[in-house]
Amino acid sequence: MLNRLRVWRERGWTAIDAAAYAAAWQRCGGSMFTHPLVVERLSALAGIPVRYLGYFSGEELLAAIPCWGRYLALSKEVLKTRGQRELFDLGNAEVILPIDAQACVPVRQRMRYVSELNAGRISELKAQPEGLALARAPEDYSKKFRYNQRRELRLLEEAGGQVRQMLDFSPREQASMYADLFRRRWGFAARGHAHLAEVFALLREFMTGAILFRQEQPIAVQILYRVEAPAWISLEYINGGVDPETRDFSPGSVLSFINTQSAWADARALGKPLRFSFGRADREYKDRWCHRVPAYRI
CATH class of the missing domain: 3.40.630.30 (Gcn5-related N-acetyltransferase (GNAT))
Structure with missing residues (x-):
């Protein structure tokens, strides 16, 4: 069941490595919360492996995302369920995913405080009551x-x-x-x-x-x-x-x-x-x- 849910959640996406994710961030941009080294170092501190996903058009990588299961990496919810909520604090940081300016991609991992910069680039976004x-x-x-x-x-x-x-x-x-x-x-x-x-x-x-x-x-x-x-x-x-x-x-x-x-x-x-x-x-x-x-x- 869990594997089927992951296949559904990740359909259209392909597993990539940390280097490919870092390259996407450096090309498309992002925020502190999604910076490759911040994700890598704090995930290692928490002992949680990161699954990096990329969205391609042919050979071109249009978007990338670092995941902790069904959540964005560094998610408070994952830390809480693991009893690690007191490990580190990133507040309610702005989330900017590295997505090409001309792309609009389906993202199904759970996340909050996604930036207005991603508003036209992610098809599943919903406005939340709390702004930044x-x-x-x-x-x-x-x-x-x-x-x-x-x-x-x-x-x-x-x-x-x-x-x-x-x-x-x-x-x-x-x-x-x-x-x-x-x-x-x-x-x-x-x-x-x-x-x-x-x-x-x-x-x-x-x-x-x-x-x-x-x-x-x-x-x-x-x-x-x-x-x-x-x-x-x-x-x-x-x-x-x-x-x-x-x-x-x-x-x-x-x-x-x-x-x-x-x-x-x-x-x-x-x-x-x-x-x-x-x-x-x-x-x-x-x-x-x-x-x-x-x-x-x-």
């Missing part, structure tokens, strides 16, 4: 908003604040700061806290962003992963933490300003659009920084 929050361009904020953000940064620096880069620190140091600030902010442990250093080491080449310090102590951090596709930059804001005792300085807001400004400058220097996702559009603070876009599911 994508960071606005700098000029889309009012002059008053930008002035206030620069003022808050200046006041923090005058009070002994410092801006340092995430990659100035080792994965173990990153994990320690994030775990501490997350618990301070929310009162409970960050998802995947026991494996943070290991995950940060595996994904180090994709980590970006700044950390705020005051009087040599970290006060705000955001976990950001950045990948570069041929036609855009995909950047995911997974989660963050702040020291509530420094709320008078608005460190979370200051850090969002620093990180979004830096990401836009980087993307524009490369001549590429930026898809800086804050995940599910479900919080009022995200509306300050983002515009809401549709998301889809299968």
Whole structure:
């Protein structure tokens, strides 16, 4: 029965290897969640083999997908059923599958938060109620908003604040700061806290962003992963933490300003659009920084 279900689910698709999938991603583009190395490394950490599928027109590979059974690879649902939900956290990341711009293919694996970029390229997509929050361009904020953000940064620096880069620190140091600030902010442990250093080491080449310090102590951090596709930059804001005792300085807001400004400058220097996702559009603070876009599911 299970084999018949897989044959039905994969009809029209052909098994391919990891190298072919990586080549499709580099040609057609994708997001952090579907990046070949992210999929490969986190799947190995979970001990779950990846089945790569390709959709061909003659000899031409039009689309590719990494699968965990009937789900997209790295799926929360699979981790949950295996008792591994606390292994790593990718939030509600935007899913962009590598599909040729001129193609429209049938995809039957289950997934959520599929990007609007795939909307005309997958025949089975259904709109989901929850959209995604994508960071606005700098000029889309009012002059008053930008002035206030620069003022808050200046006041923090005058009070002994410092801006340092995430990659100035080792994965173990990153994990320690994030775990501490997350618990301070929310009162409970960050998802995947026991494996943070290991995950940060595996994904180090994709980590970006700044950390705020005051009087040599970290006060705000955001976990950001950045990948570069041929036609855009995909950047995911997974989660963050702040020291509530420094709320008078608005460190979370200051850090969002620093990180979004830096990401836009980087993307524009490369001549590429930026898809800086804050995940599910479900919080009022995200509306300050983002515009809401549709998301889809299968």
